[in-house]
């Protein structure tokens with residue numbers, strides 16, 4: 001591993017000439033003193049100079065700009081995001097119908113090797129003009145001699161062409177795999193759709209298998225291409241001012257990619273990894289449990305799934321959906337099986353992070369956590385509910401009592417709030433009620449879930465403050481909105497706490513890493529949320545080193 005030479009460990013940096021937002025009780029400072037990678041003091045320029053014993057190796061003059069802690073994105077999928085960025089873009093913003101989707105894939109093929117699989121990311125069937133998923137026949141118009149796959153925006157599955165069905169031996173006689181579904185025509189022939197555990201079929205005999213532990217988006221590429229995916233994603237995070245991330249579903253594909261990037265000196269973001277619960281037995285066999293790793297890269301916990309997605313209408317509502325009372329969505333495990341997974345992870349010392357959207361699913365998580373805590377008391381395990389879209393008031397209170405953190409994505413209600421209202425009716429107005437969590441004293445963090453939404457922390461903060469969707473619908477009541485200052489905290493210190501990293505990142509306190517961003521606009525100016533949503537970052541620094549600059 002790379003070590004820092006003694007001279008660099010002692011190198012000093014003095015930041016002056018602007019406003020330093022510390023995210024500590026002091027709030028603001030005019031200067032920042034840094035020695036090595038860590039902050040020594042935040043205060044007046046005079047105090048900071050004195051804190052460095054008058055020796056300044058490097059100066060950063062803010063020139064009237066603002067400085068704040070680097071953002072923490074506590075739930076995202078960088079490897080998948082980078083991979084998706086390299087695929088054809090078939091999001092609703094780009095393709096209006098299936099003809100356009102086919103055309104986008106054909107264009108994408110022009111830049112690829114002839115034998116390479118042809119993949120696209122991000123279609124949403126309800127927003128295609130046809131209002132349906134593409135079929136294998138639609139994708140046969142793209143190619144009949146190579147693999148074609150379009151992944152749904154949810155990441156929980158998608159559609160392949162006939163060549164791919166044949167290649168992996170998927171026929172009318174193939175049973176639905178555990179935890180998955182093969183889409184079929186009325187006569188039982190596969191129609192190209194593969195969901196959740198059925199995507200295990202696409203990773204080939206030696207590939208990553210997730211079974212009923214969630215979606216399988218772990219399609220492999222050669223090591224050098226995987227490295228490119230990670231670095232492509234990392235650039236996007238750094239450009240958005242994100243300096244620490246939580247990878248919310250890691251298999252060997254992710255961990256090996258991070259390790260190679262770290263060994264090559266390419267990994268810049270501080271990375272906390274949550275292993276898919278499909279690997280829980282393996283992790284326990286290895287004796288893993290409490291955090292393993294260092295300030296750069298660590299295994300932090302286990303990622304589990306309670307229910308499905310709101311966007312895909314697979315989040316679990318026992319009473320059915322408003323738009324389709326026959327559809328109830330799905331659970332990945334029955335409550336007893338799920339509680340056993342949480343208990344075993346908890347006993348070993350892992351932090352758990354469970355995807356749960358509906359009130360039922362969130363309740364299932366809280367029941368399991370309560371049981372695990374009663375079985376094996378642990379100090380401050382901070383089990384997490386990921387997304388936590390629709391918690392009831394009682395559940396918000398229970399979360400506080402159990403010390404459970406919610407990890408929300410305000411960019412989701414911004415983009416899909418209207419679809420959620422259609423799907424589940426009035427209850428959709430409660431989607432992401434950050435203001436209610438804030439007033440209840442329940443801890444929460446903001447995140448992007450990239451690739452589901454791009455990493456744009458200011459957009460997330462503005463979306464939580466306005467609760468307005470892209471179509472202009474105002475969701476819920478004013479008390480569900482979250483003040484901008486609290487939103488910034490949720491995307492910095494809140495994220496750091498969700499990752500058990502608050503002593504290192506998320507605020508500019510003495511002893512923390514000098515991970516910060518420089519912005520032109522005042523992030524605390526709240527009179528123009530549209531402007532805040534599109535605010536950019538001038539510079540991003542990690543460990544007192546500039547890692548990204550808008551002018552570089």
Ligand SMILES: [Zn+2]
Nearest residue numbers: 075076248449
């Ligand atoms: Zn996710």
